[in-house]
Amino acid sequence: MKQVISISLGSSNNDYEFQTTFLGQKFKIKRIGTNGDYDKAVDLLVQLDAETDAFGLGSVKLPSPNKNNRLINIASSILDYVRDDSVKIAKLRSRLQTPVTTGDHLINVAYEWAIRSLQFEHTGYFNNARVLFLSGMTHYRMAGVMAEYTENLTFADPVIENGISKFIHSFKDLELYAKGAHDILKWVPSKRLTSSAIPLKKWNTHILRKAMQKAQIIVVPYHNFYDYVGDCTPEELGGKTIITTTAYDDRIEFLKNQGVDVIIDTTPKLLKRVVGVNVQEALVIAALGKNQHQITDEEMLELMSSTQTGLRPRLVYPSGEPKQITRFAFVIHPLSQEQFKLEKTVKPFINIPGAVDAVEKVVAYAPPWVYSKVTGIKSPAGVETEGWLITVGGTPKQMMSHSPEFTYKRLLMAARMAKRLGAQIMGLGAFTKVVGDAGVTVAKKAAIPITTGNSYSASGALWAAADAVRRMGLIEIDDGKKIKGKTMVFGATGAIGSVCCRLLAMAFDEVYLCGRNIVKLMALKESILKETPKVKLHTIVNPDKYLEDMDVIVTATSGMGKKILDITKVKPGCVITDVARPLDLSPQEVAKRPDVLVIESGEILLPGDPKMKDIGLPPKVVYACLAETIVLALDRRFEVFTIGRDIEWEKVKSIYKMGLKHGMKLAAISGVNGVFTDEDIEKVRDLAIEAREKNKTAKKK
Numbered sequence: 001m002k003q004v005i006s007i008s009l010g011s012s013n014n015d016y017e018f019q020t021t022f023l024g025q026k027f028k029i030k031r032i033g034t035n036g037d038y039d040k041a042v043d044l045l046v047q048l049d050a051e052t053d054a055f056g057l058g059s060v061k062l063p064s065p066n067k068n069n070r071l072i073n074i075a076s077s078i079l080d081y082v083r084d085d086s087v088k089i090a091k092l093r094s095r096l097q098t099p100v101t102t103g104d105h106l107i108n109v110a111y112e113w114a115i116r117s118l119q120f121e122h123t124g125y126f127n128n129a130r131v132l133f134l135s136g137m138t139h140y141r142m143a144g145v146m147a148e149y150t151e152n153l154t155f156a157d158p159v160i161e162n163g164i165s166k167f168i169h170s171f172k173d174l175e176l177y178a179k180g181a182h183d184i185l186k187w188v189p190s191k192r193l194t195s196s197a198i199p200l201k202k203w204n205t206h207i208l209r210k211a212m213q214k215a216q217i218i219v220v221p222y223h224n225f226y227d228y229v230g231d232c233t234p235e236e237l238g239g240k241t242i243i244t245t246t247a248y249d250d251r252i253e254f255l256k257n258q259g260v261d262v263i264i265d266t267t268p269k270l271l272k273r274v275v276g277v278n279v280q281e282a283l284v285i286a287a288l289g290k291n292q293h294q295i296t297d298e299e300m301l302e303l304m305s306s307t308q309t310g311l312r313p314r315l316v317y318p319s320g321e322p323k324q325i326t327r328f329a330f331v332i333h334p335l336s337q338e339q340f341k342l343e344k345t346v347k348p349f350i351n352i353p354g355a356v357d358a359v360e361k362v363v364a365y366a367p368p369w370v371y372s373k374v375t376g377i378k379s380p381a382g383v384e385t386e387g388w389l390i391t392v393g394g395t396p397k398q399m400m401s402h403s404p405e406f407t408y409k410r411l412l413m414a415a416r417m418a419k420r421l422g423a424q425i426m427g428l429g430a431f432t433k434v435v436g437d438a439g440v441t442v443a444k445k446a447a448i449p450i451t452t453g454n455s456y457s458a459s460g461a462l463w464a465a466a467d468a469v470r471r472m473g474l475i476e477i478d479d480g481k482k483i484k485g486k487t488m489v490f491g492a493t494g495a496i497g498s499v500c501c502r503l504l505a506m507a508f509d510e511v512y513l514c515g516r517n518i519v520k521l522m523a524l525k526e527s528i529l530k531e532t533p534k535v536k537l538h539t540i541v542n543p544d545k546y547l548e549d550m551d552v553i554v555t556a557t558s559g560m561g562k563k564i565l566d567i568t569k570v571k572p573g574c575v576i577t578d579v580a581r582p583l584d585l586s587p588q589e590v591a592k593r594p595d596v597l598v599i600e601s602g603e604i605l606l607p608g609d610p611k612m613k614d615i616g617l618p619p620k621v622v623y624a625c626l627a628e629t630i631v632l633a634l635d636r637r638f639e640v641f642t643i644g645r646d647i648e649w650e651k652v653k654s655i656y657k658m659g660l661k662h663g664m665k666l667a668a669i670s671g672v673n674g675v676f677t678d679e680d681i682e683k684v685r686d687l688a689i690e691a692r693e694k695n696k697t698a699k700k701k
């Protein structure tokens with residue numbers, strides 16, 4: 001039977017001795033605490049040398065995890081106490097035959113494994129996350145792995161170790177710092193903390209607190225854990241993910257009280273019984289019968305994964321409920337000059353001729369800024385997401401008066417900002433995806449996945465139309481059969497319009513494809529007939545004479561508020577879904593026909609308790625394109641989803657299903673005057689029936 005002995009500088013109260021089997025070999029494992037007595041620890045090493053296969057050293061502070069510098073060759077740190085007595089050290093080293101380890105190799109392999117396995121298991125877990133390492137040197141290897149997934153790294157080493165009021169912001173700079181070659185050290189002539197003057201200390205504490213507040217993930221060393229975070233409050237730690245090793249119960253309790261969301265404990269667990277990492281690594285060394293220098297990372301990993309318990313990082317949710325938070329960004333823009341007129345700073349000037357025009361032009365050149373943080377979205381599947389609404393300054397008019405590159409440039413700036421904030425996907429709102437090639441260039445150049453949201457906009461528009469038609473009750477709908485009705489789509493050849501045509505072709509008997517270019521319309525007709533051969537399709541450029549027959553109209557043009565359809569000619573009781581932004585039908589136009597139901601496409605009611613600044617919709621309700629970005633974030637689909645003008649039918653279906661899975665609901669349908677109640681709809685219906693009767697009588701005469 002092999003013997004592994006752990007000599008710990010910790011308390012002897014926790015000593016144990018047991019037998020176990022590991023890799024088919026029998027082991028006796030023993031822990032001896034020396035209550036901080038170094039001499040005793042050294043004596044024990046010497047005494048037990050002959051009868052031990054591997055020593056573990058417990059409660060010893062690990063030095064830098066730099067490979068060359070790894071504490072290994074004999075317990076150099078435990079022997080620090082005889083640092084000056086080189087003869088004594090040399091003698092002792094030469095006397096010890098048995099390998100000695102503090103477990104740092106295993107810990108480092110476990111750090112890497114924890115990060116990689118989480119990233120693999122929960123797609124994109126660390127993508128663009130803002131990670132603060134309180135000690136980059138202690139977590140050097142983990143930092144290297146993390147740098148593969150996010151550029152948002154901050155290392156507090158200069159602040160905490162050297163009292164220098166500067167952070168390191170990249171892994172490359174951490175490498176230079178580790179070699180003592182970083183500029184940061186030139187900042188302080190002595191290359192060490194020069195002053196413990198109170199103002200400097202206070203300032204450092206302040207900037208450290210700020211850095212913690214900004215971070216989404218904080219990596220806390222397990223040695224001196226409380227020295228690093230003991231003074232922190234929920235302001236610094238609330239809602240954070242903490243990565244650490246050996247998260248003992250008291251530490252979990254402490255982090256729980258500070259409102260931490262998730263604790264990732266990377267401690268490896270090779271045995272069922274909880275033992276220190278030094279014991280586990282000593283066990284591996286003894287089992288393999290090798291010196292620790294000869295054991296490769298691959299061997300270590302293979303061993304870990306072949307054990308019964310495997311090596312999964314432990315995820316602790318202090319609140320008792322699993323928590324997974326993803327992050328998104330979404331670009332919005334002012335829809336018209338009217339929005340500027342509401343701004344406090346602009347209000348006093350609105351009567352000065354040309355003033356608002358000037359503001360509109362100037363703001364179009366402004367760099368993007370964060371309009372609102374979005375929080376509280378929680379899917380019934382248990383996932384949460386949070387995000388940022390980033391605004392670019394151009395109104396549709398301004399975007400159209402510049403080249404597409406003007407808007408692309410600002411969208412790419414927004415994408416960089418989104419990435420810095422930690423977003424894992426970014427959506428393009430309203431007109432930003434109408435410009436140029438509808439997101440293709442931006443998606444190619446941005447360092448974050450992009451979606452236009454058009455798949456969900458199309459599905460949302462028809463979801464809303466179907467709901468409105470059902471509530472109006474004027475068309476016969478037989479389950480599973482085509483609706484006996486006629487429908488027309490304005491902007492039929494556009495990105496959203498064409499998908500609406502495809503969907504309506506599946507549901508209705510007849511669809512009128514209305515556009516400005518007959519060749520494009522013919523091509524669209526041909527491709528729809530391939531999918532839905534039995535539908536009756538008409539291609540038209542002059543819609544007026546057909547309007548009186550339409551039961552449902554969808555208008556999805558980028559006509560920017562120009563008059564697109566003559567509402568006075570529409571059939572009473574028609575349901576019009578206005579998807580365009582700005583709307584194709586103004587409130588004045590809508591007011592002309594109280595017997596027609598005009599709805600503003602399909603807005604989506606978000607799950608959970610979402611909070612964000614006003615976006616001109618009722619609370620918790622968002623545009624379908626924003627909802628698409630949110631659904632993708634909730635589903636961890638950090639990928640370019642919808643871009644370009646050809647929306648894929650498969651994606652429309654899949655985002656609809658994904659939306660249902662994550663608790664998205666069609667919001668109450670609304671029109672230019674707000675939400676339609678059942679009474680409102682009944683009123684429109686009554687007026688429509690009355691008008692139809694009148695028309696019939698008039699025709700008879």
Ligand SMILES: NC(=O)c1ccc[n+]([C@@H]2O[C@H](COP(=O)([O-])OP(=O)(O)OC[C@H]3O[C@@H](n4cnc5c(N)ncnc54)[C@H](OP(=O)(O)O)[C@@H]3O)[C@@H](O)[C@H]2O)c1
Binds near residue numbers: 453495497581582
């Ligand atoms: N509600 C939402 O959640 C939501 C989401 C996304 C987009 N939108 C809005 O939906 C609209 C369509 O977006 P999209 O991405 O599908 O745009 P798109 O691909 O550019 O398509 C626009 C369509 O409008 C037509 N059009 C442009 N100006 C016109 C005019 N003066 N008269 C008649 N037709 C005109 C175009 O026809 P031609 O081919 O002849 O040029 C084209 O077919 C936009 O207003 C956009 O802001 C709303």
